[in-house]
Amino acid sequence: MTNSDINRYKDKAFQIFGIFCTLIGLVVLAVFLIDIAIDGISRIDWDFLTSLPSRRASSAGIYTAWAGTLWILVLTAVIAFPLGVGAAVYLEEYSRKTKLANFLEINIANLAGVPSIIYGLLGLEIFVRQMRLGGSLLAGALTLSLLILPIIIVTTRESIKAVPRSVRDGSYALGASKWQTIWNQVLPASFGGILTGIILALSRAVGEAAPLIVIGALAYVPFAPTTPLDEFTVLPIQIFNWTSRPQEAFLTNAAGAIIVLLCITFLLNGIAVYLRLRQQKKVKW
Amino acid sequence: MSKKVYKLEAKNLNAYYGNFHALKGIDIAMEEKAVTAFIGPSGCGKSTFLRTFNRMNDFIEGFRTEGDILLDGRDIYDKKIRVDELRKEVGMVFQKPNPFPKSIFENVVYGLRLQGIKNKAVLQETAEKSLQRAALWSEVKDNLNKSALALSGGQQQRLCIARALAISPSVLLMDEPASALDPISTAKIEELIHELKNDYTIVIVTHNMQQAGRVSDYTAFFYMGELVEHSKTKALFTSPSDTRTQNYITGRFG
Amino acid sequence: MFHLNSTFSTLRKSEKIIEGLLWLSATITILVTVGIIWVLLSESVSFFSEVSIVEFLTEKEWTPLFADKKFGILPLVAGTFLTTFIAIAVALPIGLTIAIYLNEYAHGTFRAIIKPLLEVLATIPTVVYGFFALTVVTPFLQQFIPGLAGFNALSAGIVMGIMIIPMISSLSEDAISAVPRSLREAAYGMGSTRLQTAFGVMVPAASSGILVSIILAISRAVGETMIVAIAAGQQPRLTLNPLVPIETITTYIVQVSLGDVPHGSLEYRTIFAAGLTLFIFTFALNNISFWIKKKYQEKYD
Incomplete structure (x- = not known):
């Protein structure tokens, strides 16, 4: 050979x-x-989806958990969307190439690498204790918003950057102010990309358990929350709780809850992929 | 006797990109309702100069000017001047058609919407008038809600002209408006410029000397950031007074 | 004649307000960093006023929740190190091989199908991985490894490694595909096989980018919480034995958070001291990776 x-x-x-x-x-x-x-x-059956938690595995349901997850999803979106997009627009359109801009950029990259449980400690001290929100939905959503802020900022900046110079020039040449140009041209043109980034970020938030456990979200909540100041649990915490019980029946419950959680995660990711594909097919400049 | 007020004037204008001296001591005065063509080799400063009239250069970091640019006798680099107001008065058409990713109708009325005009009838009327002036109305009148990006290049450029006309400027700047278009579309744009000069003061940058000859009343030749020669188009092309102009129009460089 | 300075002062004012609001959202990111550091430091300072920093760093036991309290962070660090090491030992060879395979061997269509599928691994919530480690991987491994405890670093580490594969593979692939074409063509031009090109030219040329992917993966593994909290146990011990229950820094924080530790107590403050330790590790790792990335970008520009 x-x-x-x-x-x-x-x-x-x-x-x-x-x-x-x-x-x-x-x-x-x-x-x-x-x-x-x-x-x-x-x-998984109707009872499982609509029952309150219970000490007996066979009658326990995930109603409070998925209700909590939906609440968290919506609240986090409402808080993180304007903050993240606002920060991205500022960094991309307004800030000059100064030391401060450079620092902001490094800082955001650093925040993206901070473990989620650390955000939990931040939320515990600031939102739960200083702002006296307790282990409420609002405290949880604020904590998760900060967690996903770097992801939203990075993806939004990329989408904004992809809007061609010529469109901005066209707008300015017609007497548009900076904000008018951003609001009427830049943001609509990059909206698909921004939305994709936010949905991906939310899918990350929906799967988080650690920071919410740290801020004091409970494993056992007798009722589904009705206001943002109510105590809550979410699917990942419910899964964690059931997984750490010795009885086999609770593991089955955990598996059932995992299926529901994965459906939500995959649904969000599917929407994001669909939006991205549609964006790519759109007419190129 | 009062001094004559020109539509557009530059007085000892110098412009810099950082350390690069892009425009050197330019003096020029342009008549109202006339077409002036800027010609010259690439990098001679003609586009830079054009963009000082609506201050589009303001976006470029490190760009600054010395000297005066006057519109109706008023300095447009004055601190009191609102740039957005200036740009409503001085419209611009770019080298590559740049319609917004919106409908044809929304493209035309964009400038009006910026000014807060919401009256449907006014928008509709202005859109129709502007598209007619830009010789596009007959081609698009049934498809006003279609995306502007679906139009051909030549149609897109006429849409951009209509868009500029909709906010009734008095000056129209055109930065090589036909360089990205086919000959037929180019002819349409040139025809249009002929029409428009009855109402607008037009300044056009072009690489194409035949085009300058066809559309303009006056021509200014730029070379290495200097204004070499500015006179009636016919005179400039038939009996240039500067040898550099002579060399350029006879095709010896550029 | 036109009127250039007709006053639209309301418009101008609202522009300023909007810019201010946008600036505010951007600076919130700085407040978050300041907040994290402040929270971790201020609680840790109270902690270290009661526990000496020497004990914290040298004591070999961590028993803040027992009657006989000892505050040595080493067992938690050891647990964190152990699970991280196993995760990287799984993810690095697989992830890097995938990156090389997709770059040098795979067809475009195969790549287009495989890459999004691999990304699915990164989207699955970590609590789900934890369930998998505990209920599938551990029982499976127990068939071969008789001494394997129900909670152990091995299963948690392996599953964490699987989760991290797409991180290493996609970042490394980016690094490899950023190597100039000419270099690859030169290698093939000299009659190299794909393997020789990959390991002789591409991997060395992309080494800094690959290193960045490894460091970021380590940082991710160090901060990972739910997998280890579910599958690795809650017994802090200073060991490198992957078969027995251990406890990581993150698991300890979860353990305390789940219990009824009164706020303001020394036990409560331990989670901030532990958090600070974790933060220092990940902060250092992330900044090393930025530093390498910056040098690497300069190289190819």
Whole structure:
């Protein structure tokens, strides 16, 4: 066998290893989804979705948990959307290339790398204690808003950057002010991209348990929240709680709740992917 | 005897991009309701100069001017001047058609909406008038709600002209308005310029000397940031007084 | 004649107000950083006024919730290090191989299908991974490893590694595909196989970008909470044995948060001291990665 034969075999071997590695993650993912489905799908019925939590696994439901998750989703969106887009517009359109702008940029990159549980500690001290919001939905949504702020800012900036100079020039040449140009041209043209980023960020927020546990969201809440100042639980916390019980029946409940949570996450991601594809198909400038 | 007030005037205008001296001591006066063409090789400063008249250069970091630019005898770089008001008075058409990603109708009335005009009848009427003036009305009148991006390049450019006319400026700046278009569309734009000069003062930058000859009353030749020569178009092309102009129009450089 | 300075002062004023509001939203990001540092520091300062920093850094036991209180962070750091190490040991070879395979071997269509599927791994909530580690991976591994406890660093680390694969693969792939075409063509032009091109030219040329992906993955693993809280146990111990229950910094914070520790007590403050430790680790890792990235960008510009 010549040297180049050996090299060719090595090359082939690596190719097979490459396929193996690429597929192993997906195989694990598949195993995992199937396992959850087998464990949990039989548990999902109308009662499970509409029952309050209970100490008995068979009568426990996830009503309070998914109601809490929806509340958190909406409140976080309402808080994080204007803040994140506002910050991105400022950084992209207003701020000059100063030291402050540079600092803001590094700072945002740093915030994106702060572990979510640290945001929980921040929320605990600032929102729960200083602002006396307690372990309420509002405190939770504020905490998660800060957590996803860097993601929203980064994706919004990218979308704004993609709006061509010529559109802005056209607007300015007709006597538009800076804000008029941003509001009438830049934001509508980049809206698809901004929305995609926000939905992806929200899907991240919906899956978070750690920061909410730290701010004192409870595993057991007897009623679904009705105002932003009510105590709450969310699906990930409910799953965590059931997973840490020794009884097999609670694990089945957890699997059922996971299916619901994954449906929400995949739905959000699906919408984001759809929006992105539609954006790409739109007429190019 | 009062001094004559020109529509547009530059007095000893110098402009810089950072350290680069882009326009050098330019003096020029342009008559009302006439077409003036700016010609010259790439990088000679003609586009920069054009963009000082509606202060589009303000966006470029490090850009500054010395000297005066006068519109109806008033300095437009004066601190009291509102740039957005200036741009309503001095419309602009760009090199590449740049319609907004909106409907044809919304493109035309954009300038009016900026001024807070919401009256449907007024918007409708202005849109129709502007599109007619820009010789586009017959082609789009049934599709006003169609996206402007679906129009052809030549139609898009006429839409951009209609958009500029809708806010009734008195000056129209055109930065190589036909350079991205096919010959037929170019002819339509040139025809349009002929029509428009009855009501507007037009300044057009062009690379195409035949075009300058066809559309303009006056021509100014720029070279390396200097205004070399400015006179009646016919005179400039038939008997240039400067050898640089001579060389340029005979195709020796540029 | 026209009137250039007709006063639209209301318009001008509202423009200023809007700019102010936008500025405010941008500066909130600074307030968040300041807030994090302030919260962690102020509670930690009270903590260290009662517990010496020497004990914190050298004591080998962490028992703040027991009668015999000891405050040595080392067991938590060891637990964090252990799960992180296992996660990277799983994610790095797989992630890097995927990056190389997709870049040098795979067809465009295959890549277009695989990449979004891999991204799915990153979108699954971590609590779900934790469930998987506890109920699937641990029982599975127990068939082969007799001494494996129900809670252990191994399962948690492996599952965390799977979660991190797309992070390493996509960042490394970006780095590899940023290597100038000419370099790759030169390698092929000299008769290299794809493998030789990949490891002889592409990986070394993209090494700083790959390093960045690894560091960011480490930072992510260090701060990961729910997987370890569910599957790795809650027993702080100074060990590198992956088969027994341990506790990470993040798990400890969750453990205290779930209990009834009175606010203002020393036990309550321990979570901020632990949080500060965690923050220092991730902050350092992130900044090292920015620094490398900056140098790397200069190289190719």
